[in-house]
Amino acid sequence: MRLLPIIIFTFLLNFSLNAQTKPWQGKFEPIDNLIAAPNTYRTASGAPGKDYWQQRANYKIKATIDEKTNTLTGEETITYFNNSPDELTYLWLQLEQNVNKKENEDFGSINNEMKDFITTRKMQFLTRTIDFPAGYSIKQIKDANNQNLKIMINNTMMKVKLNEPLKSGEQISFSIAWSYPITDRSMYTLSREGYEYFPEDDNNAYLIAHWFPRMAVYSDTEGWQNQQFQKLGEFALEFGDYDVEITVPADHIIAATGTLENSESVLTKTQLKRLKDAKTSFEKPIMIITKEEADLNKKNKSTNKKTWKFNAKNVRDFAFASSRKFMWDAQAVKLPTNTVMAMSFYPKEGLPVWQEESTRAIKNALEVYSNATFDYPYPVAISVNTSNIGMEFPMISFNGGRPKNGKISEKAKAGMIGTIIHEVGHNWFPMIVSSDERKWMWMDEGLNTFLHQRTLKERYPNYSHVTPKKIVPFMTGDKNILRPIMTTSDNELFNQFGANFYIKPTVGLQMLRNSIIGKDLFDEAFREYANRWKYKHPNPADLFRTLEDATATDLDWFYKGWFFTTDYVDLELSNIKWFKVHEENSNLEGKNTTLNAKIEMSGPHGETTAKDFSNGPEIINMISTPDKDYGQFTSRLDESEMRKQLSGKNIYEITVKNIGGLVMPVIVEWIYSDGSSEIDRIPAQIWRRNEYEIKKTFIKNKEVVKVNLDPNFELADTDMNNNSFPKTDSKSEFDRFKSKKSN
Incomplete structure (x- = not known):
């Protein structure tokens, strides 16, 4: 019997050691081991810490579109501020246009299944049978002393080697000259930019985005952002001020990020009067460029040039659209702290539904999102009509949805309005609450879809909305291929990223709001997160911690199950x-x-x-x-x-x-x-x-x-x-x- 205490002691010791090496991870255990530990940069409450920092980059850009060759040529001066505690010997810039090169490492890998019957367009996506030039030509990079800077290009990223280290608290200015062929959007999959050709009148509409070499993010959690652009995972960018001059054919109309600085030089007196009237038109849009004026532009095709000048403050990107086909309407939207100009640009192919609905949808988004987070801070919010796309940039978005022969079904109309609301909503997530889309797509798409659905429910109650039942088929799918929400953007299966990065996070937030926390408390916490992290770079842990901190609710059990596993509710x-x-x-x-x-x-x-x-x-x-x-x-x-x-x-x-x-x-x-x-x-x-x-x-x-x-x-x-x-x-x-x- 004397052996019994020894046996029991040995058993308990082994159990204790095993528990230490394999800690119990029940459904209610903390997620501390799944997220980064708090520090002086990011606090345990989910707020930016006392030592939080982020970099900044200002841009002065001059660009020209050559309509005959479909080429964009530009030169820029970047002023980069090193607010980090680190000394930097090189900088990384993003060259997203290089993703369109045929030799790109990810070429053809999206939805690349061959079948017995395949369309010519799908075959073009997979093989680029009809080849076309793409990608940047970097002509020169010089520092402020006109000295050349050495570079190394790795696919969609470019390393700029500094002649002298950039110390903490210092800034550097350098200039880049470049060009690239603007690609035909119909020729490749997931086309977020390029030109759309209209054979009927032999004209283009240019959607110009990720068009200039721009600074990658250097952060406290990752150092230099190092994930290549592979189309699904989008952008991680720094905030800054932009002065941009864009030269295009004289009869083109440009919609762009920021404030138009030289309207008197690019608009007629009549158009200027309309624009002035629109600034006090709160009930309905006013046409700035009419159909008749757009038709005249298309017919004449000016060979002269005109330069449009824009200024944008504290944005993380700049995009624009240019075409002689554009009509333009505008309406003022009064928010509690400022007035915003909601504006839509569209070709005649968008009539009549775009003239009827686009600017109204912008207004609805501005009002609902502002109430749920913070007032929209920028002077303009723009929706540009194009085909087969919904894509967001600061103050401007490119949105699909067109009638056929002037008619559109209610379903297609609802889809168009939903797209506009969604893309305008991205101004909050991630254009202001600036999460890393390249790493965590769900942090912008999921949070934005959540408010997009709320906007539809409040302003378009007859339209269908995402509810928890919507995610059931996905969550009961094949466990061998399902992945949790906490999956890096480009690593999700193409046919599942919509459910996993848009719908499932939306449903999770709906459940937190309606069934777990309660609307009033959740809304206050969500607003707290948005205001804590506007113009900053939050990570998932910052969102998780803020929602707990602002509600006094332990939600680790929910985060663990909903975001980190593929378990389902039954x-x-x-x-x-x-x-x-x-x-x-x-x-x-x-x-x-x-x-x-x-x-x-x-x-x-x-x-x-x-x-x-x-x-x-x-x-x-x-x-x-x-x-x-x-x-x-x-x-x-x-x-x-x-x-x-x-x-x-x-x-x-x-x-x-x-x-x-x-x-x-x-x-x-x-x-x-x-x-x-x-x-x-x-x-x-x-x-x-x-x-x-x-x-x-x-x-x-x-x-x-x-x-x-x-x-x-x-x-x-x-x-x-x-x-x-x-x-x-x-x-x-x-x-x-x-x-x-x-x-």
Whole structure:
């Protein structure tokens, strides 16, 4: 027997050591090991720390579009501010135009499956059978002393080697001259920029984006941003001021980031008067460039040149669109702290729906997003019509959606309006709350889609909206290929990135707002995050921590399941027991009398599972509490009062099983014999001690005839057929869902 203590000690020691090397990671354990530790740059509360820093880059750019050769030529001076504590011996710039080179490392890898039948356009995407020139020609790079700087180009990134180290707190100016062939957007997949050709009138509409060499981000969490541009993961950029001059054919109209500085030089007196009137037109848009004026421009095709000058403050990028085909309308939008000009540019192919709806959609987005976060701070918000795209840049977005022969279906119209709202909304995420799209696409797409859907619900209630049910098919997909939200942008499967980076984060935020935290508290926390990190670079941990900090709610269990795993929600209402208390005072300690319910089967642990409520309640005796159970307390419960309070009441014990793996709040709908109903909400913390099965007891005045879990489909439960008692067949439950969804 002397060996027994040694054996027990050895077992406990091994268990302890194993626990240290493999810590328990239950669903409610902190996510500290999954996110970066807080520091003086980023605090444990999710706010920027006292030592937070970020770099800055100002740009002076002159560019010219040669319409005959479809070439853009430019020169720029970049002033780069080293606000980091580090000394830099080289700089990295982004050269996104190089992604269009045929030898690009990611060429043809998006949706690259060959089939028995394939369209010529799809074959062009995969093989570039018809080749075309693409990518930057860097002509020179010089420092402020006109000395050449050495460079090395790695695909879509360019290293500039400095002649002298750039110390902390210093700045450097250098100039670059470059050119590149503007590509035909119809010739390659995921075309965010380029030109669209219109054969009918032999004209182009130029969408010019990621068009100049620009500074990559150098941050406290990554150093130099080092992920190549591969089209899905978009941009990580620094804030700065822009002075831009763009020379185009004299009859072109330009829409651009920033304020037009020389309107008197590029617009007629009549157009200037219209633009001035639009600044006080709060009820409807005013046409600045009419259809008749655009038609005249298309017909004449001027060979002269005109330079447009723009200035933009504190933005992280600059984009523009140019065409002689553009009509232009504008309307003032009054926000609590400023007035914004909402403007739309479109060719005749966008009529009539763009003239009717585009600027109104911008206005709706500006108002709803501003109310949810902070007032839109820039002077203009622009929507430009093009084909097959929805793409955002500071103050300007390129948006698809066109009628055919002047007619558009309600579905297509809704899609167009949704696209405009979504892309305008990107001004907040990530153009101002500047997350790294190249690394965490969900931080801009998910948060933006969440507010985009809120805008649709508030301003276009008849349009369909994303709800938790929308994500169910995705979450029940093949676990061998599903990936969690916390997946780097370019590493997601092409046919899944929409669900994983747009819809699933949106649904997660909807659940936090509507079912877990509550609207008022969540809205305040979301607003806190937006204001903490506007004009800064947040990471996922900053969002996670801020939502907890501003709500006093432990959400690690939700983050862990929803963002870091591919588990899904499937809560099963596996059993309900109905009791009434025997009203006579009984001292038969440990004994009770029971009216047997109708039994369908026994559970795996011997528990009985009732089929329905038809046999009435089980009767239980509530015995007096023995003195020994009170320990050292000398006071006693008023047992007669307890019996009085329970007299005639119905006691229901529910058993809920976690089939899918994700813990969630338990939402219980009670339907009573008189036809009335009510809902009880049990916080997710009920799963803390048992993540697989919970029991909960309720006292009800009325008799229950039916119980449903998640009756309003708030939690993305993947199997609603196991959510009810008495049990229902699959068809009836599916019909119930369809009926509820349609209502």
